[in-house]
Amino acid sequence: MREFEHGGNIFAFAKSIKCSIDEVLDLSSNINFVKPDINIDLDRLNFSGYPNYSSLLEAMSDFYGVSSSMISLFNGANSAIYSLFNLLKIPSVTLYTPIYLEYKRVSKILNLDITLIDRETITTPKEGSFVVFVNPSTPDGKYYDIKPLLDMFAQKGCTVLIDESFIEFSGNFSAIRYLNSYDNLYILRSISKYFASAGVRVGAIISNAKNISNLEAKLPPFRVSNYDSLYCESALKDKEFAKRSQIENEASREILLSILKKSKYVDKIFPSVANFHLIRLKNIDAKEIQYRLKRYKVMLRDCSNFDGLDSSYIRIALKEPKRMEILREVF
Secondary structure (H helix, E strand, C coil), X not given: CCCCCCCCCHHHHHHHCCCXXXXXXXXXXXXXXXXXXXXXXXXXXXXXXXXXCHHHHHHHHHHHCCCHHHEEEECCHHHHHHHHHHHHCCCEEEEEECCCHHHHHHHHHCCCEEEEEXXXXXXXXXXXXXXXEECCCCCCCCCCCHHHHHHHHHHCCCEEEEECCCHHHHCCCCHHHHCCCCCCEEEEEEHHHHCCCCCCCCEEEECCHHHHHHHHCCCCCCCCCHHHHHHHHXXXXXXXXXXXXXXXXXXXXXXXXXXXXXXXXXXXXXXXXXXXXXXXXXCCCHHHHHHHHHCCCEECEECCCCCCCCCCEEEEECCCHHHHHHHHHCC
16 A cells, blocks of 8 residues: 555545446445435525634534634635644654554654654653544544643643544543643544534634644644534434434444454454454454455555554454445455
8 A cells, every 4th residue: 555545545446347336335444324404495505705713613512512702614624734833843753653644744744853652552652742632442442541642742831733634433431521721632523424524624622722722823724624513413413313324334344344244254353342343363363354355345444554553464444334344255
């Protein structure tokens, strides 16, 4: 794999096997397969006027349990990552790995001094660095008790970004509860992952009001379109979505685990609270599994370009339970 290649390139995959994208089962992309009920009145969309985010911020404020003055909107989580790195201008970054690849990519683009630390060792970060920790983690979906880590980071005078793109899947506590205790804490939230809307680009940085005010002063005013804003506002107001998502994802997980536990190709299944599982293979590698799955029009994620992993690791995302059954043909 290329150094920063992601999963989810369904268009290239479909083209390579000469089928439509609707025929592909994309187990490489960790987007929720459960969709919220969206009630959008298109008459509300005024494309001739500039966006107004007051209704979206109110919905996000209610959903995250913070004041709207503590939320900064971005055109997706990646945009939030790049903007935050650029604006903070901290010369060194500590990445707890394996980690979402864009963090290393933006660090290289900005010529930052990069320190990589294996998450399982939880070594002390470089003093004064910009620490990035994904919780629940990717690609393994592990949830960490973040409080002792925040204490350690604070003792080293670090600025901290906790990426919580998958926190809603886990049912665990968010680091939002610690914002009043740590001045230099930022939290990344992704609307796209949980609310099944990768094509709707909305992400958020949450921090104390002072930090958000400083960010907003350096950012362009209109970063999210009227349509994206209205879609996400509607998704956030679906009060039954969390329950539906949990039930259907757990049903999918049961099927996936039942298949993998019987497989002669699986050496280890990593426990996960997210909507995917990391798998270590035996007697076969990621490339061969991918090749065998092509005949079934199925994609999964080769994890060999994550730091600390090799070609024996794959990630499988949860999708509709009935569609997961096709894995029995390969595993």
